[in-house]
Amino acid sequence: MNRIDNHLPTAQLQAIDAAHHLHPFTDAAELNRLGTRVITSADGVYLTDSDGVRILDGMAGLWCVNIGYGRAELAEAARRQMAQLPYYNTFFQTAHPPAIELAARLAQLTPGDLNRVFFAGSGSEANDTNLRFVRHYWASQGKPDKTIVISRRNAYHGSTLAAVSLGGMAAMHGQGGLPIPDIEHINQPYWYREGGEMDPAEFGLARARELEEAIDRLGEDKVAAFIGEPIQGAGGVIIPPETYWPEIQRICDEREILLIADEVICGFGRTGAWFGSETFAIRPDIMTIAKGLSSGYMPIGASVISEKIATQFEADAGEFFHGYTYSGHPVACAVALENLRILEEEAIVDTVAERTAPYLKRRWLELGDHPLVGEARIAGMVGAVELVAEKACRRPFAADEGAVGLICRNYSFANGLVMRHVGDKMIICPPLVISQAEIDELVALALKTLDQTHAHLRAEGMMVARQAAE
């Protein structure tokens, strides 16, 4: 592979970055003090930074590089498509082969009668589409009052105005007067922190039944849809108890509301099946996809809508006044198609299900024995450990939420492993192509990181749990 190694020295890149580049989800003053880490190339599961340091990417970029870095076939697919037709829109009675083929391919891959695809540039945009779509769908069916979408606290559905409103992140809602009207949030199925005295099965049912209670409280004639991630990713890899999704599905079947599965992380093999909906037996009316759709090589997202709903919509809705310049971008579609070809022809999802995910699970769960870890959990290729001061009590640290997680993340980075911290949870989501030897390396680095963090906390007197009353 040709590498671009003629970049400026790291300190100069950092100075220019600080002067001109505003980063997402970043405290700019703090970043500029610390200096940004500049990533210059990547191959397989490894990143290389501007000083030539190699780092194992335990997060697949931002939960997206499912087939790993450095696949020249995707570069070639992009080059070919750019040469042939770099752009054309799909608005005015026009289409092009990549969008047509990708829509058909997605109809084939997604479960049930999810057969119609509305393209977007990202997961956030696709969820904006979903909000517009479900509201206009119900209006077109003579039910314009069905406008409310029910979501969960601590959900992540993206960062545009609609997507962030659908999400349940209190910190995000705190900036700019969000959520927008007619979005309701119920509690999440997060047993470790919120399960109290209930066992996980009982707790899963209780949290699912909050949906039924919310529908009764708001009125079924006012509720358009429920949206949920099969596994909450950005919220901290919250894997719901087994009882949760069957109960949600029962409620959605009994009530006249649409079920939206946000598969932006869970889709394309992450949970050991093509979609999280298959892993958890969810039958969504609409699926949000992005990230793994192109393995992050090009920005693309989509809403995949059931045949039944789309057919009614087509019959009654008239023109849907909605779309993006880059809906079905030909280069993004060509790259996504090539990504899906590789996932399928190299049997990557099967390998995950049969070999690497069971191995990662066994190795990752060993971390549960560490004195700093209250719980290790994993589903397919996405996992978390809960850092705690007292293993037995499931209470957070006395220190501010996230302080310990940040210390741990800094050790991890210094050790050459990307793990992310969400509060005091450490999470991983490696490329699906990670090998057994690379899994051993990941777990060894994670263990070293936990040991260093533990020693640090003891030295600083931070191994202290918050008092129960707080």
Ligand SMILES: *Cc1c(COP(=O)(O)O)cnc(C)c1O
């Ligand atoms: C990342 C993410 C999104 C938003 O996708 P973007 O491409 O960042 O807009 C939406 N939903 C979930 C579950 C995600 O993880």
